[in-house]
Amino acid sequence: MTEYPSALLEKAVNEFSRLPGVGRKTALRFCLHLLKLPTTESDELGRTIINLRNGIQRCEICCNLSDSSRCSICTDNSRDKSIVCIVESVRDVLAIENTTQFRGVYHVLGGVISPMEGIGPTDLSLPQLELRAAKNLISEFILALPATLEGDTTSYYIFKKLSSISPASFSTIARGVAIGDELEYTDEVTLGRSILNRTPYQSR
Amino acid sequence: MTEYPSALLEKAVNEFSRLPGVGRKTALRFCLHLLKLPTTESDELGRTIINLRNGIQRCEICCNLSDSSRCSICTDNSRDKSIVCIVESVRDVLAIENTTQFRGVYHVLGGVISPMEGIGPTDLSLPQLELRAAKNLISEFILALPATLEGDTTSYYIFKKLSSISPASFSTIARGVAIGDELEYTDEVTLGRSILNRTPYQSR
Numbered sequence: 001m002t003e004y005p006s007a008l009l010e011k012a013v014n015e016f017s018r019l020p021g022v023g024r025k026t027a028l029r030f031c032l033h034l035l036k037l038p039t040t041e042s043d044e045l046g047r048t049i050i051n052l053r054n055g056i057q058r059c060e061i062c063c064n065l066s067d068s069s070r071c072s073i074c075t076d077n078s079r080d081k082s083i084v085c086i087v088e089s090v091r092d093v094l095a096i097e098n099t100t101q102f103r104g105v106y107h108v109l110g111g112v113i114s115p116m117e118g119i120g121p122t123d124l125s126l127p128q129l130e131l132r133a134a135k136n137l138i139s140e141f142i143l144a145l146p147a148t149l150e151g152d153t154t155s156y157y158i159f160k161k162l163s164s165i166s167p168a169s170f171s172t173i174a175r176g177v178a179i180g181d182e183l184e185y186t187d188e189v190t191l192g193r194s195i196l197n198r199t200p201y202q203s204r
Numbered sequence: 205m206t207e208y209p210s211a212l213l214e215k216a217v218n219e220f221s222r223l224p225g226v227g228r229k230t231a232l233r234f235c236l237h238l239l240k241l242p243t244t245e246s247d248e249l250g251r252t253i254i255n256l257r258n259g260i261q262r263c264e265i266c267c268n269l270s271d272s273s274r275c276s277i278c279t280d281n282s283r284d285k286s287i288v289c290i291v292e293s294v295r296d297v298l299a300i301e302n303t304t305q306f307r308g309v310y311h312v313l314g315g316v317i318s319p320m321e322g323i324g325p326t327d328l329s330l331p332q333l334e335l336r337a338a339k340n341l342i343s344e345f346i347l348a349l350p351a352t353l354e355g356d357t358t359s360y361y362i363f364k365k366l367s368s369i370s371p372a373s374f375s376t377i378a379r380g381v382a383i384g385d386e387l388e389y390t391d392e393v394t395l396g397r398s399i400l401n402r403t404p405y406q407s408r
Binding site: 015016044045064 | 235247
């Protein structure tokens with residue numbers, strides 16, 4: 001079935017609709033938008049995509065995305081290299097960086113352990129993490145993994161692995177009622193944990 | 205501000221977020237998805253975009269998108285070349301083709317006259333349309349333009365232009381209550397028109 005008047009258009013719609021959350025209508029909209037732009041501008045998108053995949057690297061220390069062998073966070077002298085925040089993905093690094101509340105460094109696992117999806121410890125950047133821990137220069141590991149079964153399993157696995165080779169302390173990010181949330185609409189598990197893990201009251 | 209750990213990633217997010225309806229979060233999602241794919245697959249998207257813009261043409265007859273100088277509809281011998289459906293965009297051609305109710309040919313204007321947006325008759329494919337009309341091979345023009353002020357203006361302009369050079373008849377697509385719509389939720393203008401333009405009852 002040739003739904004589109006042009007094979008080139010059909011091919012482009014097919015390729016775009018492989019992106020997450022993009023259906024064929026949105027893909028067509030992208031294509032028609034590109035066809036309205038000057039050739040140089042639409043070519044720029046094409047070339048950027050090719051450059052992205054071929055030029056980008058993983059930081060050899062923290063496995064974050066980087067333009068060179070070490071990322072901008074690991075090479076930043078103002079950051080505290082003794083505190084390592086362990087996260088699932090690059091997206092989490094960006095989210096924490098946006099808070100401007102963290103001046104340590106990161107370790108990007110590239111996923112969490114999930115037997116259901118066939119992701120085991122060897123699929124993550126755990127060897128690099130063990131290497132960092134073994135150097136004994138780290139005082140604290142912050143486990144900032146998702147509050148799911150997979151995230152908890154991964155946190156426990158990492159704790160077991162690293163606590164045997166490093167004297168560092170371990171912490172996890174605080175779980176509780178989000179700021180601005182109504183108590184009555186908060187799920188029981190979160191609300192229960194927020195009472196168990198209550199913190200001393202500080203008047204502003 | 206360098207929000208992203210990599211300049212290549214930043215550039216790619218910037219380029220993707222210029223697509224219609226794509227914000228920076230979605231653009232980042234696209235980039236991280238591409239980085240997970242094999243290089244060949246992500247390069248394919250880049251190359252397809254470049255090929256699309258450089259390879260696609262406008263059909264010299266109807267101005268539809270095409271891989272060659274004449275589109276697949278204009279070169280299809282089973283289509284009735286004497287009925288020309290005038291539409292705003294390629295998207296409208298696809299929508300009408302999907303109904304499989306039309307066996308004539310099209311003319312893609314590439315927009316509608318809109319003084320507000322600075323689009324005048326010379327920005328549309330009206331010269332090509334006049335050329336087609338002047339050949340006297342067309343028996344009917346169907347005006348299938350949007351039911352907006354701009355669409356109506358364009359329909360009137362085309363009618364005035366073509367009726368002086370062609371003996372063809374003119375029609376517009378039926379406006380009325382959509383199939384499945386409740387009368388009480390239909391806007392007054394549409395409902396009013398649907399009563400004025402009522403059609404003889406046909407029992408199935």
